[in-house]
Amino acid sequence: MNMAGNKLSDKVVLITGGTGSFGNELLQLVKDSDIAEVRVFSRDELKQEHMRVRMKNPKIKFHIGDIRDRQSVDQAMEGVDLVFHAAALKQVPSCEFFPMQAVMTNVVGSHNVIESAIAHRVGSVVCLGTDKAVFPVNAMGMTKGLMEKVATAAARRLGDGSPTTISTVRYGNVMYSRGSVIPLFVEQIRQGRPLTVTEPNMTRFLLSLRSAIDLVLFAFEHARQGDIFVRKAPASTVADLAQAVSNLFQADAPIDIIGTRHAEKLFETLATSGELVSAEDMGEYLRIVMDDRDLNYAKYFTEGDPEESLVEDYTSHNTERLTVAQIEVLLRSLPAFERELLAHQRGQS
Numbered sequence: 565m566n567m568a569g570n571k572l573s574d575k576v577v578l579i580t581g582g583t584g585s586f587g588n589e590l591l592q593l594v595k596d597s598d599i600a601e602v603r604v605f606s607r608d609e610l611k612q613e614h615m616r617v618r619m620k621n622p623k624i625k626f627h628i629g630d631i632r633d634r635q636s637v638d639q640a641m642e643g644v645d646l647v648f649h650a651a652a653l654k655q656v657p658s659c660e661f662f663p664m665q666a667v668m669t670n671v672v673g674s675h676n677v678i679e680s681a682i683a684h685r686v687g688s689v690v691c692l693g694t695d696k697a698v699f700p701v702n703a704m705g706m707t708k709g710l711m712e713k714v715a716t717a718a719a720r721r722l723g724d725g726s727p728t729t730i731s732t733v734r735y736g737n738v739m740y741s742r743g744s745v746i747p748l749f750v751e752q753i754r755q756g757r758p759l760t761v762t763e764p765n766m767t768r769f770l771l772s773l774r775s776a777i778d779l780v781l782f783a784f785e786h787a788r789q790g791d792i793f794v795r796k797a798p799a800s801t802v803a804d805l806a807q808a809v810s811n812l813f814q815a816d817a818p819i820d821i822i823g824t825r826h827a828e829k830l831f832e833t834l835a836t837s838g839e840l841v842s843a844e845d846m847g848e849y850l851r852i853v854m855d856d857r858d859l860n861y862a863k864y865f866t867e868g869d870p871e872e873s874l875v876e877d878y879t880s881h882n883t884e885r886l887t888v889a890q891i892e893v894l895l896r897s898l899p900a901f902e903r904e905l906l907a908h909q910r911g912q913s
Contacts, residue, residue, distance in 0.1 A: 581651030583611035631673030670707035702827030719790030731787035736769025764803035790854025799880035
């Protein structure tokens with residue numbers, strides 16, 4: 565965690581949606597560093613209270629508010645050096661049934677956070693994106709895609725001379741995060757039920773929460789105006805993931821295929837061929853540079869890039885595919901999963 569220790573030294577950091585999986589993990593990493601202050605901004609007072617009792621750290625300050633309410637955002641933004649914008653509606657089915665709620669939080673709320681940061685001359689804003697924003701087929705992905713556009717438009721307007729740098733990170737499914745499929749599989753095994761799989765051949769990127777945190781910290785360290793950063797990640801089929809969980813728990817649980825949920829994709833895309841043509845390969849990361857064209861429409865309609873047709877989109881179907889055994893190793897590297905596994909083994913003995 566040297567990067568966090570060095571780059572966050574003496575900084576005041578605001579985390580929107582700070583009581584979620586991302587905020588909890590980041591706080592664990594920085595709680596013993598020389599960071600000046602971490603502000604947790606969210607609308608859930610119970611989760612804040614649980615976090616306050618658990619952390620017992622005077623550097624962590626709690627702000628009740630909603631990113632839909634610009635005034636509450638402004639109050640939390642005063643004196644902030646860095647913003648990690650994690651607040652969002654993320655569940656695909658709920659966003660599908662309540663799309664305007666997704667718009668209000670993911671688009672309007674994100675605009676409030678970005679504009680407030682600019683007004684308060686915050687040094688850097690890193691917005692948390694998702695692979696579902698690329699070629700979106702559901703309301704959650706569409707609104708997160710619009711969040712990217714809102715961030716890029718603000719960055720384009722500010723330019724390189726601004727005191728505020730706005731960037732976005734884009735990553736796939738975070739393993740064992742709240743609402744993800746692995747905790748569901750574990751709960752189903754605990755209850756002796758079949759593991760429910762929507763489509764066995766569906767592929768998903770697999771990323772640990774710590775890797776997602778590292779991506780955000782990498783963006784903070786390297787971002788230029790309007791950059792989008794992608795963390796390269798392996799993938800697996802949903803059926804292989806379910807099998808790996810079942811193997812580790814020695815459950816021999818049957819798999820129940822229930823069919824695709826509302827607006828689910830067969831595979832996910834982290835970067836399009838058009839983005840990859842001009843992207844910078846930074847080893848474990850890709851930097852997708854901001855499209856800085858203006859409203860000169862000739863550049864959009866009469867000029868093309870022949871290289872784009874030679875490059876494939878970066879998807880969970882064509883990235884490194886993990887075997888069941890490799891998935892098992894990755895699962896055992898997750899502290900939350902390992903705790904559940906050990907508790908299960910003790911209960912069986």
